Amino acid sequence: TQLLEQSPQFLSIQEGENLTVYCNSSSVFSSLQWYRQEPGEGPVLLVTVVTGGEVKKLKRLTFQFGDARKDSSLHITAAQPGDTGLYLCAGALASGSRLTFGEGTQLTVNP
Amino acid sequence: ETGVTQTPRHLVMGMTNKKSLKCEQHLGHNAMYWYKQSAKKPLELMFVYSLEERVENNSVPSRFSPECPNSSHLFLHLHTLQPEDSALYLCASSRRDRGLETQYFGPGTRLLVL
Numbered sequence: 001t002q003l004l005e006q007s008p009q010f011l012s013i014q015e016g017e018n019l020t021v022y023c024n025s026s027s028v029f030s031s032l033q034w035y036r037q038e039p040g041e042g043p044v045l046l047v048t049v050v051t052g053g054e055v056k057k058l059k060r061l062t063f064q065f066g067d068a069r070k071d072s073s074l075h076i077t078a079a080q081p082g083d084t085g086l087y088l089c090a091g092a093l094a095s096g097s098r099l100t101f102g103e104g105t106q107l108t109v110n111p
Numbered sequence: 112e113t114g115v116t117q118t119p120r121h122l123v124m125g126m127t128n129k130k131s132l133k134c135e136q137h138l139g140h141n142a143m144y145w146y147k148q149s150a151k152k153p154l155e156l157m158f159v160y161s162l163e164e165r166v167e168n169n170s171v172p173s174r175f176s177p178e179c180p181n182s183s184h185l186f187l188h189l190h191t192l193q194p195e196d197s198a199l200y201l202c203a204s205s206r207r208d209r210g211l212e213t214q215y216f217g218p219g220t221r222l223l224v225l
Contacts, residue, residue, distance in 0.1 A: 002153060009151075031211055042115070042201050042216030043154075050211070088154070095210035098167070101154040 003027060004089055004102035012108040016078055021105040023089035024071045030095045032065055032072045037086040037104070079109045114138045117202050117217035125225050126192060132220045134185040134202030141206075143185040144214065145177060148199040160185060192224045 005024045013019055023032070031050045035043035047056050049065035049072060056063045060083075062075040076083055086106050090099040115136045124130050136143065145157040159167035160179040174196075176188040185202055199221050203214040 004153075033213070035216075041218050042203070043214075044216070045213055048211060048213065090214075092212060096207065096212065098156070098159070099212060099214060103151070103153045 002103060003100045004091055006087075006089060006102040006105050008105060009103065010106045010108075012110065013079055015080060015109055015111050017109075018075070018077050019079055019107070020073055020075045021087055021107070022071065022073050023091075023102055025091065026070065027091075027093060028069050029091035029093060030069075030097070032069075032089060032091045033099070034063055034072070034074055035088040035090060037088060038084070043086075043088055076107075079107075081109045081111050083107060083109050115202060115204055115215050115217035117200075117220050119220055120218065121221045121223075123223045123225065124189070124192065126194075128192075129188070129190040131189065132187040132200055132202075132222075134187075134217055136183055136185075136202075136204040136215070136217075138204055138206070138215060140204035140215070141182055142204060143179060143182075144203040144205070145175075145185065145187050146201040146203065148201055148219070154201070158187075189222075192222075194224050197222055197224045 007022050033048045034046045037043040047063045052067045052069045054065045060077045064073050086104045088104045090101045118133045142161045147155040157171045158177045163179050174191050178186040199219045201219045202217040205212050205214045
């Protein structure tokens, strides 16, 4: 059983569509991060959320941390082929503790 | 910031070979990590070095041997690997800011064991 469950595992959509991916757990996290990994590269940090209910926006990407700090979502508006990649969530159970990664959502945006 | 480099980017080796993976960071970080990334599995943390001392070893087989000679360099020595060891091996370094840890990853070494 994974500490962080991501869904869906795979997602293929057309350019211009909206999408939401999820990161869920039964544990409470001190902080949660989202990374994007493009083919042939390592993961790159997109955002860190630390407060329950927090919403952060990064251009067309909107990140939300659940009120209970057990889950998070990533919403992409008007997806573009450049958004293609593996989206990983990672959480820290306590301040300063090691990150635990989810399995990731593989997103493909077709032109 | 993409200041973590890894060499080689690709490696094919037989089960009897000995090879080493290299990671280098010049971000001023004091912790470095080795991860294994296999298809359809989450990132698996293998080793953690903090201030050049190994602080975590997550039940990794002894055919993987890490080395951290200084805060900027990390090696993973490989010997008598198995085909199931084929994967992407990622190095990362990190810094802590107000209790939050952010990890910076290298591009990885794609390893194929024949």
